[in-house]
Amino acid sequence: MKKIVKKHPLAIRWFHWVNFPVLAIMIWSGLLIYWANDVYKVGFGDKTLLKFFPDSFYKAFNIPFRLAEGMAYHFVFMWLFFINGFAYVLYTVISGEWRYLLPNRHSFKEAWQVLLHDLRIRKAKPPQGKYNAAQRVAYSAIIVMGIGSVITGLAIYKPVQLWWLCAICGGYAFARIIHFVLTIGYSLFFVIHIIQVILAGWNNFRAMITGFEVEKTKDDIPVVPSSLSEAVPVAQAVPVTQAGPDEEQPAN
Amino acid sequence: MANFFKNLFVRNSKLTTDQLIVKKTIISFFFFFLLSGAAFWGWKWLQGQSSDGAFGSGIKPPLRTVLNKNEKFFNNWLSDKHLAKAFPLSAAAKNVRVNGDLGLGNNFDPATWKLYVIKAKGDTLALTLDDIKKLPKTEIIFDFKCIEGWSQVTHWGGVKFSDFVKAYGLTAETSMKYLGLNTPDEEYYVGIDMPSAMHPQTLLCYEMNGQPLPMNQGYPLRLIIPVKYGIKSIKRIGTMYFDNERPPDYWAERGYDYFSGL
Numbered sequence: 256m257k258k259i260v261k262k263h264p265l266a267i268r269w270f271h272w273v274n275f276p277v278l279a280i281m282i283w284s285g286l287l288i289y290w291a292n293d294v295y296k297v298g299f300g301d302k303t304l305l306k307f308f309p310d311s312f313y314k315a316f317n318i319p320f321r322l323a324e325g326m327a328y329h330f331v332f333m334w335l336f337f338i339n340g341f342a343y344v345l346y347t348v349i350s351g352e353w354r355y356l357l358p359n360r361h362s363f364k365e366a367w368q369v370l371l372h373d374l375r376i377r378k379a380k381p382p383q384g385k386y387n388a389a390q391r392v393a394y395s396a397i398i399v400m401g402i403g404s405v406i407t408g409l410a411i412y413k414p415v416q417l418w419w420l421c422a423i424c425g426g427y428a429f430a431r432i433i434h435f436v437l438t439i440g441y442s443l444f445f446v447i448h449i450i451q452v453i454l455a456g457w458n459n460f461r462a463m464i465t466g467f468e469v470e471k472t473k474d475d476i477p478v479v480p481s482s483l484s485e486a487v488p489v490a491q492a493v494p495v496t497q498a499g500p501d502e503e504q505p506a507n
Numbered sequence: 508m509a510n511f512f513k514n515l516f517v518r519n520s521k522l523t524t525d526q527l528i529v530k531k532t533i534i535s536f537f538f539f540f541l542l543s544g545a546a547f548w549g550w551k552w553l554q555g556q557s558s559d560g561a562f563g564s565g566i567k568p569p570l571r572t573v574l575n576k577n578e579k580f581f582n583n584w585l586s587d588k589h590l591a592k593a594f595p596l597s598a599a600a601k602n603v604r605v606n607g608d609l610g611l612g613n614n615f616d617p618a619t620w621k622l623y624v625i626k627a628k629g630d631t632l633a634l635t636l637d638d639i640k641k642l643p644k645t646e647i648i649f650d651f652k653c654i655e656g657w658s659q660v661t662h663w664g665g666v667k668f669s670d671f672v673k674a675y676g677l678t679a680e681t682s683m684k685y686l687g688l689n690t691p692d693e694e695y696y697v698g699i700d701m702p703s704a705m706h707p708q709t710l711l712c713y714e715m716n717g718q719p720l721p722m723n724q725g726y727p728l729r730l731i732i733p734v735k736y737g738i739k740s741i742k743r744i745g746t747m748y749f750d751n752e753r754p755p756d757y758w759a760e761r762g763y764d765y766f767s768g769l
Contacts, residue, residue: 257524259531272539276546292656322655323762327566330764331573414652415591415734415769416584422592427650427658465535469528 258470262385262462267352270343271463277335278441280328283316285438287325290318295435307435333408340401355385357395362388373451397444400437407434565762578766582700585768587707591649591733599648599662603715605723606653609757610690611743620691620727625748626680634675636727639711642666642674647708647733652769654736654758663731664714669705680749681705687754688730691745698754699732699739703768708733711744736767 263271290313297305313319347353358366365388371377373389381387386394410421410430424430452460462468514522514530522530556567566574622639624632646664666674672681686704689696703709712731713720720726725742732739738758748754759765 257528259524259528272542276550288656292653294657323565323758326654326764327570327574327762330577331570334573413581413584413769414650416581416586416589418589418592427652431656461532464539465532467531 256472258472259467260470261466262468263466264350264352265466266346266350267343268463268466270339270346273335273339274343277332277339280332281336282438282441284325284328284332286316286318287321288329289435290325291322295432330412336401337405340398340405344398356391358388358391362391364388366392373454393444393447397441400440400444404434404437407431407437574764578764578768581768582702582766585702585706585734587705589734591647591708591769594648594650594660596648596662598660599716600659601716603661603724604653604657604659606655606737607742608723610692610695610741611723611725613692613694615691615743617727620745622728622744623746624675624677625746626677632675636713639666639671639728640713642670645670645710646714647710647731649708649733651733651740652736654738654763654767662716663710663712664717665710665712665728665731667707668709668711668730669707671711672705677749683749684751685749685754687746687748687750688741688744689746690741690743693745695741695757696755697730697739697741698750698756698759698765699730699735700766703732703734703766706732706734734769736769738763739767 286308289307293307295307296303297307308318347356365381368377368379368381369387369389372380406420407424407430409417410424411427411434414421414427414430421427421430424433458468514526515533517526517530519527519530553567553569556569558565558567620636622632622634622636624634626632643666644664645667646662648660648662650658651661652658672678681701681704684701686699686701687696688699710731712729713727715721715724720729725744728744729742730740730744753759753765756765758767
């Protein structure tokens with residue numbers, strides 16, 4: 256027996272899919288800007304482990320000598336990025352969706368269990384719900400990161416007029432570092448997000464477009480916690496859904 | 508396959524769960540691809556725009572339209588009370604970065620240099636460095652910001668542009684919207700909106716680290732304008748003029764923001 260269960264409201268699907276290309280354009284145009292002063296690297300002492308970015312990377316994405324163009328795109332699409340993000344936060348607050356998204360007091364412990372489970376270290380599956388604990392932490396963190404990008408971005412954009420904002424960010428040069436690190440964060444988020452979506456499968460992915468998930472239930476088995484199932488007479492259980500005859504079933 | 512499309516026109520209540528799932532999925536994906544296509548088309552349209560223009564070549568006109576609005580919007584914050592942060596003398600770099608030599612070549616003769624202030628047609632002031640140096644001196648130590656993304660705390664000395672205006676009776680001229688500055692060889696040139704030029708930290712600068720400007724920093728006189736990116740701090744000013752139209756600007760012609768305000 257299958258059952259259609261509403262998962263993502265239309266508004267959230269819009270915000271999600273608008274954000275995807277807009278953030279991509281922000282990261283790309285950000286690279287065009289960063290190239291003009293590409294001083295960041297990871298290493299210790301004189302040893303460089305990772306240079307942001309190798310010339311081959313710049314070449315592959317046609318980055319060099321496009322600073323003016325990068326600034327133009329960045330300072331146009333920043334509005335879409337901001338408005339979409341702001342509307343999303345506003346929506347989650349007003350609709351009550353925030354209840355599924357904000358971590359609660361169990362989340363941080365459970366998020367750890369999700370990680371161990373996903374890495375095949377821990378067998379037991381942590382509670383999923385609409386979003387599991389790791390998702391709650393990740394999806395809330397990404398909003399904090401977004402706010403951080405807007406604040407540090409404004410601090411770099413108008414460091415004299417918004418001098419107080421620049422000061423909060425630890426000065427001009429440090430604000431630029433935070434802004435950059437947050438972008439690396441988005442890129443890592445994106446990679447993990449894609450892997451998780453692939454692992455979670457079609458039903459989960461479809462929900463981000465259609466809004467619903469398909470739940471499989473068995474007709475006669477009551478949906479009750481296993482510890483209670485012996486105590487509850489089977490006959491009292493009511494099937495969760497009623498569905499028409501399965502004639503003319505389209506091939507999936 | 509035919510059932511797929513037939514079911515699109517059957518009421519939901521008449522469908523099995525499986526049929527309903529397929530119907531809803533098809534409809535949602537149809538709109539998803541339609542909107543993705545529209546977004547992609549919008550991007551292609553933007554890419555297809557010609558980017559040649561009097562101002563800001565290399566930048567697509569629709570982008571430039573928004574950028575001009577940005578300038579107006581963020582100009583609301585521009586205030587003589589908003590100052591670039593001042594640093595202690597000890598923070599000033601001894602080795603000041605040199606990042607451009609446009610307008611500094613072409614057999615410049617320091618002995619014959621004068622600052623030409625074009626007040627009106629046929630009414631030009633010709634000032635020597637001493638004429639400028641005798642005005643009250645202002646020093647500033649601030650974080651000089653290059654549009655490339657680097658910044659450096661540097662120490663400059665000169666006369667406030669607003670003091671210069673008062674001393675040489677240019678108040679009427681500065682009621683115009685823009686200030687134009689060119690190098691003596693006219694190879695480099697900037698246009699600056701008057702409120703930014705009159706900002707209390709804007710200097711006609713003749714000293715760096717307490718010494719006369721080095722040649723590569725624009726000897727004998729350059730602009731230091733902390734409320735803008737370094738591209739506006741023109742080295743070696745030869746002529747100064749005033750206009751209600753935007754004066755030509757070297758980097759704006761190459762796609763950079765005309766205002767370039769910080």
